[in-house]
Amino acid sequence: MTATIIQPGQLEAPAGEITFLRLPARDSFFKDRAERFRQLAREHKMGKFLAFMARIADAQHAALQHFPQVPLPEASELARSREHGMPPLAARSWKRHATWCDTVREITAASASGAPTPAQETIARIGNMTNEELEKLADAVLDGHAELDLAAAPFIAAALQVYWVHMTITLGNTAFARTDMPNLCPVCASAPVTSIVRIGSEHGLRYLHCSLCGTEWHMVRTKCSNCESTKGIAYYGIEGDKGAVKAEACEECGSYLKILYLDKDPYLDPTADDLASLALDILMDETGIQRSGPNLFLIAP
Numbered sequence: 311m312t313a314t315i316i317q318p319g320q321l322e323a324p325a326g327e328i329t330f331l332r333l334p335a336r337d338s339f340f341k342d343r344a345e346r347f348r349q350l351a352r353e354h355k356m357g358k359f360l361a362f363m364a365r366i367a368d369a370q371h372a373a374l375q376h377f378p379q380v381p382l383p384e385a386s387e388l389a390r391s392r393e394h395g396m397p398p399l400a401a402r403s404w405k406r407h408a409t410w411c412d413t414v415r416e417i418t419a420a421s422a423s424g425a426p427t428p429a430q431e432t433i434a435r436i437g438n439m440t441n442e443e444l445e446k447l448a449d450a451v452l453d454g455h456a457e458l459d460l461a462a463a464p465f466i467a468a469a470l471q472v473y474w475v476h477m478t479i480t481l482g483n484t485a486f487a488r489t490d491m492p493n494l495c496p497v498c499a500s501a502p503v504t505s506i507v508r509i510g511s512e513h514g515l516r517y518l519h520c521s522l523c524g525t526e527w528h529m530v531r532t533k534c535s536n537c538e539s540t541k542g543i544a545y546y547g548i549e550g551d552k553g554a555v556k557a558e559a560c561e562e563c564g565s566y567l568k569i570l571y572l573d574k575d576p577y578l579d580p581t582a583d584d585l586a587s588l589a590l591d592i593l594m595d596e597t598g599i600q601r602s603g604p605n606l607f608l609i610a611p
């Protein structure tokens with residue numbers, strides 16, 4: 311493992327207007343993730359797991375295409391959220407509509423064939439759960455207590471992601487604004503799964519990628535995405551790889567979050583590449599630095 315220390319003051323100075331929010335796109339968000347999972351699965355030790363995750367992402371994509379209308383915040387509630395710098399679809403307080411429970415059933419049914427035997431058992435078990443039981447598991451997943459049912463948690467998370475991505479896209483960019491919590495998603499108040507340094511029109515800009523609703527929000531580089539410190543930020547990577555995925559660690563709060571560099575690999579996907587780089591989490595674990603944001607599919611803490 312290698313570490314590079316970046317000194318304070320080496321922050322980016324981007325020219326012109328910076329797009330603060332990048333919302334997920336209905337036609338490509340889960341489709342691109344599925345494609346990336348398939349690509350990563352080809353020559354990976356965890357190939358079977360990643361290939362199964364591709365099937366789940368396919369099912370998420372299908373569910374998102376025909377997601378029914380669900381209640382959304384009124385214009386006045388959105389205005390109040392903007393005024394007070396609060397995320398309007400906060401994951402822990404938003405009153406979920408039962409539609410998302412149907413999405414769990416749809417995703418499990420679609421990913422059942424070809425699923426590993428333990429997953430098939432879980433799928434059958436989820437099929438017998440009531441909405442109340444699913445709601446209880448959803449609370450646990452969103453509260454970071456997936457241990458309540460480790461096997462079912464990824465399916466619950468997959469459906470919750472579809473539900474939140476749908477609400478986010480339906481409300482659209484103008485519904486959201488900066489909040490008072492730059493380390494949490496301005497749409498749903500969840501922590502980021504990774505951050506990503508973009509290319510193209512946003513070349514060199516770093517965005518935090520929401521673990522639940524897929525929204526990306528801008529944060530300057532070489533700044534801790536957890537506590538905003540700019541001192542003692544270090545980058546850890548796995549020696550010998552192409553450096554597309556690093557762990558950005560902060561001395562101040564003792565946490566890290568992975569950062570992905572699209573100029574090193576244009577096909578990177580925050581959720582898929584985070585799971586595929588589990589080896590880096592294992593190395594970081596040895597340093598004693600704690601991971602700050604969750605991957606809702608990472609059930610082995």
Ligand SMILES: [Zn+2]
Pocket residue numbers: 495496497498499500520521522523524525
């Ligand atoms: Zn979010």
Ligand SMILES: [Zn+2]
Pocket residue numbers: 534535536537538539560561562563564565
């Ligand atoms: Zn920090």
